[in-house]
Amino acid sequence: MSTVLHADLSHFIEQGMFDQTIELFKTLGDKQRTGLRSLVKKLVKYYSEYEQEEGTNRWSSRGTPEQWRVLHIASLFCFSKRDIKRMRTWGYKIQDVERLLDFYVPEGFGEILNEDAQDEQLRYGITYPWMLSLRDRGILDPIPEMIVRTLLKLPEPEGLRLYQNGYDMDNLREYPEILGGHIWLLFHYPSNINFHRCRTEKGEDETWVDIFLHLVERKDIDRGRLLSECLSALNQGFNKLLSGWMVDLFESLNPTKEELLEMQADINATFSCGQSKALSRLLRLYKGICAEDDFDRDGFLDNCPLLLGSETQTVINGTLAVLEGLAKRHPDRALEICGIVADLFANKKATIQVKVAKLIAKHSPAEVDEELKGTLEPFAQEICGDARNILSAYFSEEIEALPEEGNGVLPSSLSDENRIEYPDDIDSFVFFLSQAFDNHTPYHVDVFMESLLRFYPLLKAKDLPALGPALQRAHKVGGDFVNSRIGYCDKFMAYSFIDYTKMLCERFADDANALERINKKNDDPNDKEKGGWRFTLEYLKFSQEHPYLKIYRKRMLEMLTFVREETYLPLLSSPTHKPSWLEPAVLIDRIKLWQKAGKDIGQMDLETAMARTYPERSEALVERAGKELEGQASRLLAYLFSPEEKDGDIVKKGGAWSTVTITRSEPEIRAYEFGVEVRRYNTWNAQTKTHEMKPYEYKILKLAGVKHGYDGKKTNLPFKEKSSDVFYSALGLSRGDLYTLEADTERYLTLAPNRREELMATLVIALFRYSDLTGEASESRIAQRIADQMLTYANEPIKGADLLFLAGIMTCPDKTLRAMAVAIWERAVYYELIDDGAFGQVLGAFYAAEFIPLKRFTDLLSSSMLHLSAEKNIALGNTLRVMLANLEDKPVKGLKALLEIYREFPRKEADEVLNEKFAVWNKTASLRKVLKALTEQEPVQI
Known part of the structure; x- marks a missing residue:
């Protein structure tokens, strides 16, 4: 049967x-x-x-x-x-x-439907009528999320063409449950109601706002409750789009003054919602009723510290506008209001401080109030010059100087503090392998290769079971796709280790059963025939698409070859100091060992080693290389360590000679077509690129033929095709490589620390090609990795492309990156790793083309970089002076705010170089006042 x-x-x-x-x-x-x-x-x-x-x-x-x-x-x-x-x-x-x-x-049919609704899905195309039918039959007990998601689609006519008729309002009246209660769930549970719309015959959009206005007009729902529900929805934790839609609906109802006064408690309750745009719009409504006798002054003043502490200037401005109206209408509360707004002087934005100063000056008593003076005194160092002048009666002429923190001294790159630790016994080797595939540090990949080679002859049969967890992890990493945590180098390491354990299985044929089982369980015998990516390191094909990966792949293949040939000598390229520096004396010692053993040195290992050798030029090193080494290696290292200037044309010899010549060249090699030469091929100009789109025409149900364009900035950074197969030619990147580079970012930068500027240039070109990291999320994550490396390992001066990168992340949309940029700048100033003038030149070039809005930079200055210490203030003033001198004669948007900030710094005689620039800018009416203050008034000494 x-x-x-x-x-x-x-x-x-x-x-x-x-x-x-x-x-x-x-x-x-x-x-x-x-x-x-x-x-x-x-x-x-x-x-x-x-x-x-x-x-x-x-x-x-x-x-x-x-x-x-x-x-x-x-x-x-x-x-x-x-x-x-x-x-x-x-x-x-x-x-x-x-x-x-x-x-x-x-x-579990009903449970499945509800669980999917919680996950923002509607299984089986469930509709509101069918949901009610299932409920009535006892099959489904619908949760609110289910009701909300099915209700949203109810007024929509069936069939796309019928959308031209707009929403079907009668559907909402057909079911008494809707107007009886279900419709109010839309204000208590998240949905995409803000995206729902239909097209009418007139070609206009009809939304759920229109539905609610229609229901109110027909008196199907209570207007007062609808207004109240809109406000309560702001405290439901909805996203900014849905919260904004709730305010849209609230404003569309045009609440009267009487209604607003009646709902003050509900409005006050929204002030903690955290949605700045929604709050700004509600504060505009409050501005119109704050002069009314029934306005809840105490309730609003109690909420002012919360509102004034907002990070959004529109919320602060809206709150100040209401407070201004209250102070004017109720003089008896003016002093109290002055005390409340005084806390805003902790906000370093000059425009806000000036507004607060004007409000206090206008509404404070004619004679200096001692209590108010005591409130203002703690902010003496924080107040900008204009605000101080307005409130001069409340501040003494002498200002306490900013604290001096001095300058720090970093340990040298080759100090013991920066020395990289390698496993020194079997236990530490096994422990290292347990975390080797987790991408903790950029030099883990180098420690991995060195350790595999060093400990292979030391491993005993009894040690093999301890390698099992690492082998399982290797198979897991090898089988995963490349993502933000796992890079191609991790996959290279995984497959290198798999190959390594297979060699151990051959060596210990009778004692490696545990490793054999793990490998057999994960191997796919068809992968080799398929050309797949899960076979061995030798068969990995994707590395051909990303040239810089060839270096790591070839180095690992060389390491495995040394294991097979029983050449247990230290790899030349294994770094000795963080992040990837190689001590010159150690390189000589290692080459000496290889020559003494009569073994051939790996080509990629040698070239990588020279690219990582710390730039210590001395006759002592040249003499030692000549005495202790033989043949070409002796000549290569003598050339690398020589303190004398060398002819760049020797690069034409190719191979290791190309690498050693490029490694020691300053700042570029004209005879060599290096794909990442910054100054020669990249213009750093910006050009306008028009993007075209075809709008969808609902009446004819197809894309219209009319093209609409918008102009956006795009860098004109032509990229030279790579023309050689030596070490440095493999370091070029294109924008497309960003999508696979993320987890390998630090490893890419540590391949050749001697030429970091060129490597950084390739990344800057790719990251900032379209302005400000507003594209893929991976771009911001890559930038965070670079910034983290600069914070952790930067012992050398920040220059060139690093400065350009720092300028870029200072004003990108990512808050984390902006905070990291400030931290990098503070550290660089403290340890004297940055040239203030050079950074000012980069900033000037960056903003002269209006590549990124200048307002972002001035906001960052005001909120995070002013008045940190005496040394940092001097450094920032020097940077801004050079930056202003490098801006275009045509004023950029936001220049006035930058000039206002610049007024806060002591002027020097060198400022005279700006007079000509100021004279040109003085033709712009909006800048004349601040320029006059800069050229004629004595600056405030802070």
């Missing part, structure tokens, strides 16, 4: 016989139903497989729509709740599911 049943169901599915399948299911009991489960699972897997359509390049699943129609119902009938949830959710028809529900309710 079971065999016949299986054959019948297989036949019905193959032929797409839906009605016959339903009739068959009606005759089956629970035991027969569950007995079909394994068959249906096999058929689902079979029909889900993709195959190429004959004679085309198209691929599609094996199952036809008719076959899937039967499979969907069969899965609902036979599967458990867990298996049903794993099935795809599309392709079902309500009428088909209803045919099944007539005689059988699938296991």
